[in-house]
Amino acid sequence: MAKILKKCHLSPAVTELTVEAPLIAHKCKPGQFVMVLADENSERIPLTIGDSDAKAGTITMVIQAVGNTTKHICHDFEVGDEIAHILGPLGQPSEMKKFGTVVMVCGGIGTAPVYPIAKAYHEMGNKVISILGGRTKELIMWKDKMAAISDELIITTDDGSEGIKGFVTDPLRKMMEEGNKPDYVVAIGPIVMMMNVAKTTKPFGVKTTASLSCIMVDGTGMCGGCRVMVGKETKFTCCDGPEFDAHLVDWDNLRKRSKMYVDQESVEYGCGGHCKCVEE
Amino acid sequence: MRGGMRNPMPEQPADVRNKNFEEVTLGYSPETAVDEAQRCLHCKVPQCVKGCPVNIDIPDFVHAVAEKDFAGAFTILKKKTSLPAVCGRVCPQENQCEKHCILGIKGEPVAIGRLERFVADTARANGQDRSEHVDITPKGIKVAVVGGGPSCLTAAGDLAKMGYDVTLFEALHKAGGVLMYGIPEFRLPKTIVQHEIEGLKDLGVKIMTDVIIGRTFTLHELLGEEGFKAIYVGTGAGLPHFLRIPGENLDGVYSANEFLTRVNLMGAWDFPHRATPVCHGKDVAVVGAGNVAMDSARTAKRLGAEHVYVVYRRSEAEMPARKEEIQHAKEEGVELHMLNNPQEIISNDKGWVTGIKCIRTKLGEPDASGRRSPVEIPGSEHVFNVDMVVIAIGQGPNPLLRHTTPDLVTNKKGLITIDDHEETSIPGVFAGGDIVTGAATVISAMGAGKAAAIEIDKYLSSK
Ligand SMILES: Cc1cc2nc3c(=O)[nH]c(=O)nc-3n(C[C@H](O)[C@H](O)[C@H](O)COP(=O)(O)OP(=O)(O)OC[C@H]3O[C@@H](n4cnc5c(N)ncnc54)[C@H](O)[C@@H]3O)c2cc1C
Ligand SMILES: Cc1cc2nc3c(=O)[nH]c(=O)nc-3n(C[C@H](O)[C@H](O)[C@H](O)COP(=O)(O)OP(=O)(O)OC[C@H]3O[C@@H](n4cnc5c(N)ncnc54)[C@H](O)[C@@H]3O)c2cc1C
Ligand code: SF4
Ligand code: SF4
Ligand code: FES
Numbered sequence: 001m002a003k004i005l006k007k008c009h010l011s012p013a014v015t016e017l018t019v020e021a022p023l024i025a026h027k028c029k030p031g032q033f034v035m036v037l038a039d040e041n042s043e044r045i046p047l048t049i050g051d052s053d054a055k056a057g058t059i060t061m062v063i064q065a066v067g068n069t070t071k072h073i074c075h076d077f078e079v080g081d082e083i084a085h086i087l088g089p090l091g092q093p094s095e096m097k098k099f100g101t102v103v104m105v106c107g108g109i110g111t112a113p114v115y116p117i118a119k120a121y122h123e124m125g126n127k128v129i130s131i132l133g134g135r136t137k138e139l140i141m142w143k144d145k146m147a148a149i150s151d152e153l154i155i156t157t158d159d160g161s162e163g164i165k166g167f168v169t170d171p172l173r174k175m176m177e178e179g180n181k182p183d184y185v186v187a188i189g190p191i192v193m194m195m196n197v198a199k200t201t202k203p204f205g206v207k208t209t210a211s212l213s214c215i216m217v218d219g220t221g222m223c224g225g226c227r228v229m230v231g232k233e234t235k236f237t238c239c240d241g242p243e244f245d246a247h248l249v250d251w252d253n254l255r256k257r258s259k260m261y262v263d264q265e266s267v268e269y270g271c272g273g274h275c276k277c278v279e280e
Numbered sequence: 281m282r283g284g285m286r287n288p289m290p291e292q293p294a295d296v297r298n299k300n301f302e303e304v305t306l307g308y309s310p311e312t313a314v315d316e317a318q319r320c321l322h323c324k325v326p327q328c329v330k331g332c333p334v335n336i337d338i339p340d341f342v343h344a345v346a347e348k349d350f351a352g353a354f355t356i357l358k359k360k361t362s363l364p365a366v367c368g369r370v371c372p373q374e375n376q377c378e379k380h381c382i383l384g385i386k387g388e389p390v391a392i393g394r395l396e397r398f399v400a401d402t403a404r405a406n407g408q409d410r411s412e413h414v415d416i417t418p419k420g421i422k423v424a425v426v427g428g429g430p431s432c433l434t435a436a437g438d439l440a441k442m443g444y445d446v447t448l449f450e451a452l453h454k455a456g457g458v459l460m461y462g463i464p465e466f467r468l469p470k471t472i473v474q475h476e477i478e479g480l481k482d483l484g485v486k487i488m489t490d491v492i493i494g495r496t497f498t499l500h501e502l503l504g505e506e507g508f509k510a511i512y513v514g515t516g517a518g519l520p521h522f523l524r525i526p527g528e529n530l531d532g533v534y535s536a537n538e539f540l541t542r543v544n545l546m547g548a549w550d551f552p553h554r555a556t557p558v559c560h561g562k563d564v565a566v567v568g569a570g571n572v573a574m575d576s577a578r579t580a581k582r583l584g585a586e587h588v589y590v591v592y593r594r595s596e597a598e599m600p601a602r603k604e605e606i607q608h609a610k611e612e613g614v615e616l617h618m619l620n621n622p623q624e625i626i627s628n629d630k631g632w633v634t635g636i637k638c639i640r641t642k643l644g645e646p647d648a649s650g651r652r653s654p655v656e657i658p659g660s661e662h663v664f665n666v667d668m669v670v671i672a673i674g675q676g677p678n679p680l681l682r683h684t685t686p687d688l689v690t691n692k693k694g695l696i697t698i699d700d701h702e703e704t705s706i707p708g709v710f711a712g713g714d715i716v717t718g719a720a721t722v723i724s725a726m727g728a729g730k731a732a733a734i735e736i737d738k739y740l741s742s743k
Contacts, residue, residue: 023496037453043546043555044453068555085453087490217546217556220451220492221678222461222518223538227529234522234529239680253529256631260531261557 002083005058010141013065014109015074016050022057024049024088030116031094031211031243034059035219037085038077043069046216046238049089050112062112062141090219091242095209096120100183101127103175104150105168105197107189108134111142113211114188115149122149129175129182130154133168133193137161168193169200176204185209187246191255198246210246212237214258229253286388287316298581298612301465301549305369308391310350313398317345319383320390327380328392333727336360338377338392345395354403355412357396362437363430363726365404365472368397370463371723372602404472410479418484419443421740424508425485426493426681429457430722431514431713433480434729435736439512440483442737447508448485451492454545457516459722461545462537464575466582467605470544494684499709509743510708510736513696514729517675517714523567527625528671532559532633536568536576536672543579561668563587565636567622568672569599574606576670577614588614589664593621593641593654617664619643621656625669635663675719693718702732703739710736 006018024034033048051060065074077083094117102121106114111132122128130150134140135158147153154171155163164171168189175182185208187197194210201208217223219238226237229250235241290306291297297304308316320342328338337356344353357364371377373393381389403409421444425436428450440446454460456473481487493499493515502508520535522528539558547554564580566573569592577588590609592599595618599606610616620638628634640660647653677694689697689705695718696711698704704711712728714720 023491027496041547041554043557072555085490087451087453087492087496089495090492217538217541218452218461220518221680222520223541224520224522224535225538227522229529234524250529253631256531257529260559 002086004077004079004081004083006060007077007079010062010109011138013074014139014141015063015065016060016112017063017073017077018058018060019083019086020057021059021086021088024086025052025054025057025059028052028059028089029093030096030120031113032089032091033113033219033242034061034086034088034090035216036061036073036083038069038073039084042072042084044085044217044219045069046090046213046219046242048113048211050115052116062109064109087219090238092240094120094186094243096124098124099126101129101180102184102186103172103182104128104130105172105185105187105189105193106130106132106146107168107187107193108139109141110187110189110193110211111140111146114186115142115145117186118146119149122151127151131156131168131171132163133157133189135159167196169196172197173200176201176206181206183207185246186211186243191251191258194246195249195251195255198249198251202247208246209243210249211242212244212249212254213242214254215260228257284387286319286391287312287394289391289394294608294611294613297466298578301582303469304466304608307401308394308398310348310398310402313345313350313395314348316391317342317395320346321382323382327382328377328390331376331378331380333376333721333723334360334730336377336396341399342390342392342395345399350399350402351408353395353399354408357399358409358412361723361726362434363476363722364396365400366430366459366468366476367723367726368393368395368400369468372721374603376723404475410482414441414483416441416484417443418445421445422447422506422508423736423740424449424502424506424511425514426499426511427457427514427516427713427715428452428455428460428487428489429514429516429713429725430459431516431725431729432457432512433476434726435512435514435712435733436485436729437480437483438730438733439736440480440485442733444737444740446485448480448487449491449493449497450487450489452545453489455487455489458518461541462572462575464540464544464579466578467575492680494680499681499685499688499706503706503708510710510740512729512732512736513681513704513709513711513715514713514725515678515681515715516725517719518678519676520671521674521676522671523622523673525622525624527627527633530625530627530633531631532561532667533625533669533671534559536566536572536670537675539576539670540572540579543583549583558583559668560584561666563589563664563666564668564670565589565591565622565664565666566670566672567591567636568674569594569601570672570674571601571605572675573670573672574601574609574614576672578605578609578612580668580670581612581614585668587666589666590614590616591620591622591636591638591664592616592618594651595619595643598651619654621654623661626663633667633669635665636669637661637663675714677715677718701739702728702735708739710739
């Protein structure tokens with residue numbers, strides 16, 4: 001049981017939840033996630049630990065309502081309610097070292113998982129350049145939080161309502177073309193975005209890591225449902241990842257697998273599945 | 281004295297049960313149980329007991345049933361097993377107790393498992409199993425049990441009865457291990473498993489679900505600041521093996537663990553009332569031939585598959601599944617396609633499975649396992665047209681604990697190494713069950729939990 005202590009909407013479809021989870025708060029490191037079972041009839045879903053406070057015994061998650069379970073959590077739970085089960089921290093923590101210049105590329109709510117990693121890199125003395133992207137101005141989250149830990153903050157929107165009009169890959173490419181090759185790039189966001197970041201950095205030979213979001217059941221290495229192809233090897237995202245070398249990931253397979261239940265769920269819930277959230 | 285045939289087990293008709301998730305076998309009536317028990321010769325040197333990994337006093341409990349003393353029979357069972365309702369249902373009796381029964385030489389052995397189930401179900405129905413008062417003198421010493429499967433449930437129960445302050449940590453949201461997530465409802469109703477777990481709580485065992493050791497706490501933290509004086513590790517063999525053939529990551533391909541977990545633990549058969557989805561294949565191939573494969577095949581059938589093909593590279597004689605499960609699967613319409621080795625899984629352009637390509641095999645010389653090894657027949661490739669594939673070729677140990685505890689010694693296969701006292705390379709840390717032996721049986725895991733509880737008591741008493 002994890003009591004909800006704070007809830008706020010970052011945008012109509014994005015909710016920030018802070019819950020009581022002292023054991024996890026005490027242990028988690030940047031890059032790790034939790035498995036959440038909202039109530040006994042829910043699905044177990046993975047959510048990144050966006051922020052944590054070991055003293056207060058809390059963790060913060062940022063949740064985008066894309067389907068049945070995430071909508072249930074965002075809409076039906078209020079401060080004081082309890083989330084039935086939270087397991088964690090799971091996954092390999094991010095590689096922590098002084099790289100030099102790191103570019104943190106965040107698509108949409110990818111900012112939540114990026115934040116603790118970027119913060120740690122900043123504290124270790126890396127030069128942190130953050131690129132936050134979204135379809136439109138309202139979808140850019142945690143701008144101030146990110147600004148506080150970044151040496152440079154770049155914003156892109158598809159419609160030009162804020163920052164540069166275009167995709168996150170545009171300033172990244174420009175930077176590299178101008179000869180400012182970063183030492184390390186981290187990409188977290190929709191699968192297509194991460195795939196495109198990988199494509200952008202590959203010709204420049206810049207080490208790039210992506211945090212993969214795939215469908216998970218247990219999150220403990222027991223089911224193999226989260227398997228992805230990295231290089232020529234099958235890896236389990238929940239225990240070998242979630243971060244992998246973005247240049248080696250089989251993105252096409254990951255995309256297909258993450259849509260495995262779209263038809264079934266869209267018939268039942270009328271979400272359509274074929275909406276922007278999937279194709280993005 | 282009566283020889284001959286055993287009493288048949290009443291069961292749901294095959295063409296009814298293959299459409300529901302209710303228990304297949306219905307259990308003996310008291311009259312049948314007494315009649316069956318009366319077949320037992322109450323041998324002076326009972327061979328059957330040798331076949332039982334926990335040495336249940338079979339002649340005595342069966343004798344009590346014959347005398348209609350069902351309560352007495354239950355008391356005898358409980359001396360050696362904490363989960364008789366489970367073992368009576370899922371033990372591979374034909375390879376264990378019943379294999380050695382003297383009556384089996386000329387006729388059929390006593391139906392020991394069915395009697396065990398009858399006695400346990402009777403005790404559960406009339407409340408005997410929870411009313412028996414156990415005198416516990418608390419020792420005030422904390423012991424941790426890591427994992428929630430049968431081996432840990434047994435160790436936790438025994439340690440609690442000895443007076444230890446036991447906390448059981450389970451990674452999933454429900455304790456029970458494979459009994460909850462793997463073995464299907466139609467073979468082992470989940471209410472029975474949860475009932476047994478409630479019984480442990482009565483003994484004072486604290487059950488902490490949603491805690492993964494290695495991440496939420498490490499073993500050393502449990503021994504250190506968390507104040508546990510000893511640990512029993514029974515984390516099971518939960519890592520699914522894959523075939524390593526092309527197409528294995530296509531949409532519609534499951535490991536048996538994933539398929540069964542979705543259906544059993546998450547209740548996906550009841551979608552959308554329960555939120556977890558699962559694919560309902562129209563034509564399904566299940567690769568493998570053990571209990572796990574049979575469970576997957578029968579589950580797929582119940583989800584509405586028209587054809588379920590069990591694909592196995594050896595012949596039916598080599599199938600490791602329990603005989604009863606194979607028989608049940610066949611009756612339910614599962615089709616066995618022996619002597620077929622999968623080579624590739626084929627898809628359409630959307631990445632969904634459309635078939636599994638196999639090559640036919642014949643049996644050659646016995647291999648290291650003593651079974652005749654399959655030899656491929658060149659040019660015999662053919663395709664089963666299916667829209668779903670379940671890989672059920674075995675499980676290995678989950679590497680998480682090993683990776684987060686470098687000083688925990690494991691063997692080449694990643695199984696935890698223990699000494700004659702069930703102790704691992706870390707003093708005070710004991711282990712047993714599938715994480716030590718590799719995938720085995722419920723009762724052997726329970727036997728290991730029992731043995732470890734005794735060794736932990738010795739270890740702590742000598743301190
Ligand atoms: C390690 C990890 C960390 C994650 N962290 C976060 C987070 O911090 N915040 C957040 O909002 N989401 C996060 N996700 C994604 C989140 O788990 C999914 O959005 C969620 O499982 C969807 O469940 P649903 O029932 O609401 O949607 P569904 O109805 O199951 O699906 C809705 C749509 O989302 C797609 N989808 C389903 N599961 C996933 C998935 N796991 N990842 C991506 N797309 C999926 C489906 O194809 C479908 O189109 C994370 C995923 C992983 C693997
Ligand atoms: C589908 C299927 C059908 C089977 N049918 C039969 C049968 O008919 N008869 C029979 O005798 N045997 C059968 N078996 C085998 C039998 O179930 C196992 O041998 C037995 O369950 C092993 O028990 P265990 O306690 O060692 O481990 P498990 O039952 O595997 O339990 C281990 C538990 O530990 C938890 N865990 C793992 N790592 C951690 C961690 N780091 N921290 C906390 N918790 C952790 C897991 O989540 C799991 O719940 C079957 C197995 C399967 C998969
Ligand atoms: S526990 Fe299993 S092996 Fe032992 S007597 Fe019972 S059914 Fe037979
Ligand atoms: S061997 Fe068979 S007949 Fe003899 S005691 Fe055991 S169950 Fe009874
Ligand atoms: S989610 Fe089941 S193995 Fe990763």
